[in-house]
Amino acid sequence: MIIQPKIRGFICTTTHPTGCAQNVREQIEFTRRQGTVENGPKRVLVIGASSGYGLSSRIAAAFGSGAATIGVFFEKPATERKPGTAGWYNSAAFEQEAHEAGLYAKSLNGDAFSHDAKQKVIDLIQQDLGQIDLVVYSLASPVRKMPDSGEVVRSVLKPIGETYRSTAIDTNRDCIIEAEVEPATEEEVANTVTVMGGEDWELWLHALNDAGVLAEGCKSVAYSYIGTDITWPIYWDGALGKAKQDLDRAATALNSLLATRGGQANVAVLKSVVTQASSAIPVMPLYLSMVFRIMKAQGVHEGCMEQVARLFTTGLYGTGAKMDEGNRLRLDDWELRDDIQSQCRALWPQVTTENLFDLTDYAAYKAEFLKLFGFGVEGVDYAAEVDPQVPFDVIDI
Numbered sequence: 023m024i025i026q027p028k029i030r031g032f033i034c035t036t037t038h039p040t041g042c043a044q045n046v047r048e049q050i051e052f053t054r055r056q057g058t059v060e061n062g063p064k065r066v067l068v069i070g071a072s073s074g075y076g077l078s079s080r081i082a083a084a085f086g087s088g089a090a091t092i093g094v095f096f097e098k099p100a101t102e103r104k105p106g107t108a109g110w111y112n113s114a115a116f117e118q119e120a121h122e123a124g125l126y127a128k129s130l131n132g133d134a135f136s137h138d139a140k141q142k143v144i145d146l147i148q149q150d151l152g153q154i155d156l157v158v159y160s161l162a163s164p165v166r167k168m169p170d171s172g173e174v175v176r177s178v179l180k181p182i183g184e185t186y187r188s189t190a191i192d193t194n195r196d197c198i199i200e201a202e203v204e205p206a207t208e209e210e211v212a213n214t215v216t217v218m219g220g221e222d223w224e225l226w227l228h229a230l231n232d233a234g235v236l237a238e239g240c241k242s243v244a245y246s247y248i249g250t251d252i253t254w255p256i257y258w259d260g261a262l263g264k265a266k267q268d269l270d271r272a273a274t275a276l277n278s279l280l281a282t283r284g285g286q287a288n289v290a291v292l293k294s295v296v297t298q299a300s301s302a303i304p305v306m307p308l309y310l311s312m313v314f315r316i317m318k319a320q321g322v323h324e325g326c327m328e329q330v331a332r333l334f335t336t337g338l339y340g341t342g343a344k345m346d347e348g349n350r351l352r353l354d355d356w357e358l359r360d361d362i363q364s365q366c367r368a369l370w371p372q373v374t375t376e377n378l379f380d381l382t383d384y385a386a387y388k389a390e391f392l393k394l395f396g397f398g399v400e401g402v403d404y405a406a407e408v409d410p411q412v413p414f415d416v417i418d419i
């Protein structure tokens with residue numbers, strides 16, 4: 023099969039296995055160049071391990087710290103007519119590299135919200151690793167099937183109270199538009215908290231704790247975003263923000279639980295990056311295109327891997343990372359610097375369809391978006407036939 027990108031809305035419906043594998047190798051190479059994470063974890067569970075921040079966390083643990091890793095994700099292998107999802111190819115490449123490096127790596131594919139996922143992970147830990155030193159919670163999902171009732175609950179990306187109006191990029195036509203997003207209903211807000219709030223993280227840690235598979239000193243981290251007034255109406259003050267505030271609530275409760283065995287639970291607030299999850303958020307493509315340009319000019323730009331490397335070495339297993347009054351690790355400190363945000367505020371009203379590519383990093387945004395699906399990766403011959411079937415040993419949930 024010769025595979026070219028096919029973009030529909032904010033996703034690309036095709037993926038390139040060689041490009042995805044190359045992306046993973048780049049992150050592994052970066053991690054190796056950073057050297058060993060002092061006092062890093064040795065047995066790590068990553069929930070949401072196949073792309074974005076979760077994948078980088080798995081790479082940081084394995085290749086920065088020599089950790090055995092268990093990854094949980096929800097991905098699809100190729101069918102006869104369609105390539106697999108990017109996360110499938112990413113995970114296949116990760117496992118291959120980990121095994122070649124002599125590292126334990128096993129993956130479970132299916133719904134992390136289910137009871138089965140938790141039980142199968144516990145069984146695997148008991149069988150292979152005994153206990154876990156770090157649990158990374160990095161799920162980003164628009165839906166949650168409730169584990170007891172089977173009801174399917176959906177999250178929304180909407181403001182609360184008022185309609186949100188802003189200039190934004192129509193990423194299909196590469197032009198500036200006026201976006202308008204109607205406010206969420208109370209039920210939609212509650213549903214978003216159910217899907218993306220802290221409850222499932224708590225269910226995971228309680229299940230692991232009850233099964234006795236959390237080691238002395240075990241840490242857990244869940245990822246969040248806050249931003250500034252530029253994005254607050256759609257993010258922090260919107261439905262998703264309510265879910266992230268619920269994650270903060272869960273972190274406090276889980277911190278007490280883990281503290282009893284000398285461990286800790288924290289939310290880590292990370293910078294905005296291009297991932298499948300963030301490209302679905304209205305206005306994010308424009309904000310990212312602007313803030314990347316400004317951060318690059320200041321020499322403080324980071325992608326997923328650089329950001330997670332800093333989280334591991336200065337936050338989770340080192341010192342130097344900022345901790346806020348809510349016990350959150352603040353790796354978004356560079357993005358939220360006053361000079362960066364004020365330049366962003368000044369730039370926002372100046373951007374038009376005509377100057378979009380000149381004033382912002384939109385070209386780089388588009389390239390990074392395509393790269394998420396394995397396209398536009400250096401050294402990959404996209405005119406060549408490639409086998410979309412990339413089997414690897416996953417445990418089905």
Ligand SMILES: NC(=O)c1ccc[n+]([C@@H]2O[C@H](COP(=O)([O-])OP(=O)(O)OC[C@H]3O[C@@H](n4cnc5c(N)ncnc54)[C@H](O)[C@@H]3O)[C@@H](O)[C@H]2O)c1
Binds near residue numbers: 134162
């Ligand atoms: N992207 C950003 O700019 C950004 C910034 C700060 C914080 N975060 C947070 O980081 C976390 C991860 O987001 P991301 O942007 O890396 O997302 P992503 O879309 O790249 O990855 C999501 C992961 O969740 C997995 N997943 C989704 N539904 C699942 C299910 N039902 N069962 C099992 N696995 C499932 C996917 O397979 C994938 O591994 C989220 O909490 C997000 O809010 C993201």
